[in-house]
Amino acid sequence: MPGVWRAVGYSKGAVVVFHSPKACAHVAHTMDINAHFRGIARGEREPYGYTAPLISTMLTEKHSIFGGAKQLENCLDFVVKRYKPQYIVIANSCVVGVIGDDVAAVAAGAEEKHNLPIITLPCYGFLDGEYYAGYYGVAEALVERFLVGGLPKVQDSVILLGDNGGPNGEYAVEVKRLLAYFDLQVIGQFPGYVAYDDMNQVTTAALSVVLGGRTQANDSLLKIAKKLEEKFAIPYYGGVYPLGWQGTREWLADLGRKLHKEESAQKAIAEQKERLERVLVDAKEKLRGKKVAVCIGRQLEYFRPEWVMEILKLIEINQLGIVLLDSYMPKDRASMEQAIKSCTNINIFNQLEGAKVVEAADIILTTHELEAYNARQLFLPMLPTVGVTGMIKLIKNIIKIAYRHGDKGGIVYG
Amino acid sequence: MAKAEQWGNICNRVNTCALTGAAAFFAGIPGAEIINNGPLWCYFYALRYLERAKSDIGKFYHGTQPDNNSVIYGTEQFLLDELELRKKNSAASIMLIENSCSVSLIGDDIAGIARKAKMPCPVVCFDSGGLLGTFCRGYSLVGVKCLQELIPSKKVPKRVGRVNILGMSLGYLNDDNDLAEVKRILVMAGYEIGVCLGDGATVEEIMNLSAAEFNLVMHEELGLDIAKFLQEEYAMPYVSNGVPYGLEGTLNWLKALPGYTLKQEISEEVEKYRNKLFAATNEMRLVWGELWYDNIIVSGPSTMAFSLAEALRREWVDTGKLTAILQDVPINKKNSREIDEILLPAENMKEVETALMSFNRGLLMGSSSETVILQRNKHAENVQICNISYPIVDELLITSEPFMGFRGAAHMLQRLWNGSIAMKVNR
Numbered sequence: 098m099p100g101v102w103r104a105v106g107y108s109k110g111a112v113v114v115f116h117s118p119k120a121c122a123h124v125a126h127t128m129d130i131n132a133h134f135r136g137i138a139r140g141e142r143e144p145y146g147y148t149a150p151l152i153s154t155m156l157t158e159k160h161s162i163f164g165g166a167k168q169l170e171n172c173l174d175f176v177v178k179r180y181k182p183q184y185i186v187i188a189n190s191c192v193v194g195v196i197g198d199d200v201a202a203v204a205a206g207a208e209e210k211h212n213l214p215i216i217t218l219p220c221y222g223f224l225d226g227e228y229y230a231g232y233y234g235v236a237e238a239l240v241e242r243f244l245v246g247g248l249p250k251v252q253d254s255v256i257l258l259g260d261n262g263g264p265n266g267e268y269a270v271e272v273k274r275l276l277a278y279f280d281l282q283v284i285g286q287f288p289g290y291v292a293y294d295d296m297n298q299v300t301t302a303a304l305s306v307v308l309g310g311r312t313q314a315n316d317s318l319l320k321i322a323k324k325l326e327e328k329f330a331i332p333y334y335g336g337v338y339p340l341g342w343q344g345t346r347e348w349l350a351d352l353g354r355k356l357h358k359e360e361s362a363q364k365a366i367a368e369q370k371e372r373l374e375r376v377l378v379d380a381k382e383k384l385r386g387k388k389v390a391v392c393i394g395r396q397l398e399y400f401r402p403e404w405v406m407e408i409l410k411l412i413e414i415n416q417l418g419i420v421l422l423d424s425y426m427p428k429d430r431a432s433m434e435q436a437i438k439s440c441t442n443i444n445i446f447n448q449l450e451g452a453k454v455v456e457a458a459d460i461i462l463t464t465h466e467l468e469a470y471n472a473r474q475l476f477l478p479m480l481p482t483v484g485v486t487g488m489i490k491l492i493k494n495i496i497k498i499a500y501r502h503g504d505k506g507g508i509v510y511g
Numbered sequence: 512m513a514k515a516e517q518w519g520n521i522c523n524r525v526n527t528c529a530l531t532g533a534a535a536f537f538a539g540i541p542g543a544e545i546i547n548n549g550p551l552w553c554y555f556y557a558l559r560y561l562e563r564a565k566s567d568i569g570k571f572y573h574g575t576q577p578d579n580n581s582v583i584y585g586t587e588q589f590l591l592d593e594l595e596l597r598k599k600n601s602a603a604s605i606m607l608i609e610n611s612c613s614v615s616l617i618g619d620d621i622a623g624i625a626r627k628a629k630m631p632c633p634v635v636c637f638d639s640g641g642l643l644g645t646f647c648r649g650y651s652l653v654g655v656k657c658l659q660e661l662i663p664s665k666k667v668p669k670r671v672g673r674v675n676i677l678g679m680s681l682g683y684l685n686d687d688n689d690l691a692e693v694k695r696i697l698v699m700a701g702y703e704i705g706v707c708l709g710d711g712a713t714v715e716e717i718m719n720l721s722a723a724e725f726n727l728v729m730h731e732e733l734g735l736d737i738a739k740f741l742q743e744e745y746a747m748p749y750v751s752n753g754v755p756y757g758l759e760g761t762l763n764w765l766k767a768l769p770g771y772t773l774k775q776e777i778s779e780e781v782e783k784y785r786n787k788l789f790a791a792t793n794e795m796r797l798v799w800g801e802l803w804y805d806n807i808i809v810s811g812p813s814t815m816a817f818s819l820a821e822a823l824r825r826e827w828v829d830t831g832k833l834t835a836i837l838q839d840v841p842i843n844k845k846n847s848r849e850i851d852e853i854l855l856p857a858e859n860m861k862e863v864e865t866a867l868m869s870f871n872r873g874l875l876m877g878s879s880s881e882t883v884i885l886q887r888n889k890h891a892e893n894v895q896i897c898n899i900s901y902p903i904v905d906e907l908l909i910t911s912e913p914f915m916g917f918r919g920a921a922h923m924l925q926r927l928w929n930g931s932i933a934m935k936v937n938r
Contacts, residue, residue, distance in 0.1 A: 098552075118528065118612050120527060120528030120529075120612075122521040123521060123525075123527055124552065124556045126521050126880070127556070127902055129522070130879055130880055130883050130902055130904055131904060133883050133886070134904045137886075146887070148887055150520040150522070152519065152520060153518075153521050154518075155516050155518065156642060157642055157644075158643065160642075161615075172518055175518050176518070179518075179519075179861075180520075190613075191550060191612070192612045192613050192616065192642065194613070195613050195616040196616070222550065222552070222613065
């Protein structure tokens with residue numbers, strides 16, 4: 098459900114209806130509140146942008162007996178009258194999946210009655226997949242329902258695919274900066290940030306760029322990119338993640354090859370390298386003699402260790418060891434161990450053995466907050482900032498935490 | 512028949528589900544463990560909500576996370592596995608098994624499964640998803656269920672002046688500080704504190720709750736149904752008189768308690784604060800002018816928002832228009848000469864939306880949820896914000912200053928003045 102919400106949450110003209118008890122909508126609303134303030138704190142997002150109204154059909158106990166289809170129908174009538182949306186997206190809760198409401202039929206009836214596009218997916222809360230199932234499903238439906246071909250392409254224009262904090266988020270801003278080396282201009286971010294009236298602009302893009310992150314997100318977005326290519330002849334660039342120096346270099350070089358602009362890529366790589374090296378000189382000096390431990394408890398699907406190991410090597414810091422936390426199932430632990438060994442020869446410890454390593458470290462880079470109040474921890478995010486900007490941000494945070502005086506511990510969010 | 516709730520943009524209202532409310536009640540019992548029999552989404556939401564007040568709740572709050580096959584085969588195996596784990600790893604004083612909405616519909620015999628697991632502690636089973644209602648409904652229903660399961664003794668001798676506190680919860684912002692202040696004032700007024708049900712009382716203490724002379728209901732939406740149950744089953748009288756905000760408000764609240772006589776300690780404290788607040792705010796007035804707001808919105812749980820709105824206008828500030836948005840439907844209809852407009856999102860959704868979307872130049876006492884609406888409507892710069900309820904993302908409250916009582920009166924007045932000065936400085 099939050100995936101459905103996020104897929105159109107900031108698309109002007111949209112209204113999202115949760116066919117659910119009231120509380121499910123409150124969960125999504127709470128996520129939105131947190132995202133709003135995170136955006137403000139990081140100066141990432143214009144806080145006064147459009148946010149789609151979020152309506153719950155407010156299912157109660159009686160609907161579990163008599164069904165909630167009529168409630169949905171009435172709610173859609175209300176939404177059309179009150180908010181005058183240009184389109185409606187319905188997200189279904191697990192309750193609806195258990196009750197068995199024919200949501201598609203209600204949506205089709207309301208669409209005809211109000212002459213208004215109404216999108217729904219056969220996804221029912223936890224019964225059908227997680228966040229990306231909803232996100233991808235809506236994105237695919239928007240492509241099918243709203244995008245039309247035949248419009249002339251705008252030269253050197255790019256449509257970004259995915260969310261990652263929105264158009265003013267660190268990821269999109271960095272990607273836009275890198276795309277500028279190739280004289281590419283971003284004209285929108287699909288699906289969540291394209292207004293209904295601007296949907297057709299999507300098909301005028303000369304290229305789509307996938308804001309991939311975790312494997313599952315990347316897979317879903319690549320499917321959308323392929324669909325845009327098939328239907329509207331928009332070539333896509335995706336599958337490479339500009340994370341860490343190696344990732345960024347590959348991303349730039351691959352894009353250069355794709356666009357036949359190898360020289361622009363080389364220029365970009367050279368400038369980014371120089372930018373990074375300036376920071377590395379300072380970091381090596383400031384971190385001389387400091388000791389670091391890395392604690393990892395996330396599955397490989399959600400955390401690739403290569404970029405962290407690469408940064409630690411580049412700043413030439415003394416690495417005491419890598420601690421694999423107890424949260425792993427044996428198979429997942431083995432996969433992570435293998436991934437670590439493929440990029441570093443630093444010793445790997447289990448949580449018990451690793452306690453001394455953690456205690457001896459000046460800085461701890463960790464995927465999970467440790468309970469020790471005086472441990473100086475840097476939280477390794479699920480979606481790290483990309484490009485050299487992301488590397489610099491992480492390095493500066495490592496320096497900040499290394500220079501923390503006294504017995505102050507706590508966590509810094511990388 | 513209850514009126515159907517009005518639809519509207521959910522972002523204009525703040526209310527969590529019965530699942531969270533039920534978990535909050537048990538989170539307030541030392542040694543209790545809670546099992547959320549439902550999907551990860553429901554578990555994490557309630558967990559994160561309660562973590563704000565009880566940072567170690569993750570040690571006592573567990574989820575079964577059934578898969579989608581459970582719709583056909585039930586959740587029994589998931590629940591039994593979790594119960595086995597609890598038996599091995601914990602020594603709970605009492606356990607709550609709460610079903611989420613969808614699991615409630617599956618129809619598993621949760622109590623039967625719990626019996627099969629032979630748990631070594633009392634187990635309360637509860638279908639408590641959002642289908643049932645909101646936070647306060649989950650809290651009050653599970654409160655009664657908890658008493659029905661434990662069956663406190665009826666043979667405990669009564670103690671004159673002993674009072675149980677009902678209807679306070681760590682699910683409300685600043686609850687620990689408010690509870691401490693309420694207890695302090697009651698003791699100062701000559702009462703003995705009995706059981707704080709769902710907010711600190713152990714299972715052993717709950718078993719002896721009938722020793723109290725009366726039950727004191729704080730937040731009606733949480734405690735009134737529990738008080739009525741105790742009146743019917745244990746012949747315990749109750750008092751429900753809102754919550755004490757402001758100096759005079761707190762004094763009036765005390766005067767309404769059975770057996771209250773003015774103690775010298777109380778009158779000295781009130782006098783001390785009267786003089787202190789008067790002198791300090793007069794000094795501020797010289798420089799900064801009056802605490803005047805064209806409009807005020809107070810939004811929060813019903814008892815809190817109503818009582819606070821009254822104290823606000825009677826004692827702290829002046830305003831052209833005061834609107835109170837009561838986020839749950841109060842059990843008893845509320846009216847006040849101090850409040851110009853009372854809105855219930857459940858019944859006046861359109862008016863609530865209009866009030867928030869058009870709000871400008873005034874004071875908002877609510878949560879970060881209302882602040883987001885104002886910011887997105889470009890009005891926040893003209894509005895002074897003072898958080899009084901969850902969710903709260905844009906302010907850190909970690910000291911032991913209460914909102915309620917005599918100390919709370921000083922604290923709230925301080926927040927209002929400092930907020931007003933900051934607005935003027937940054938204008």
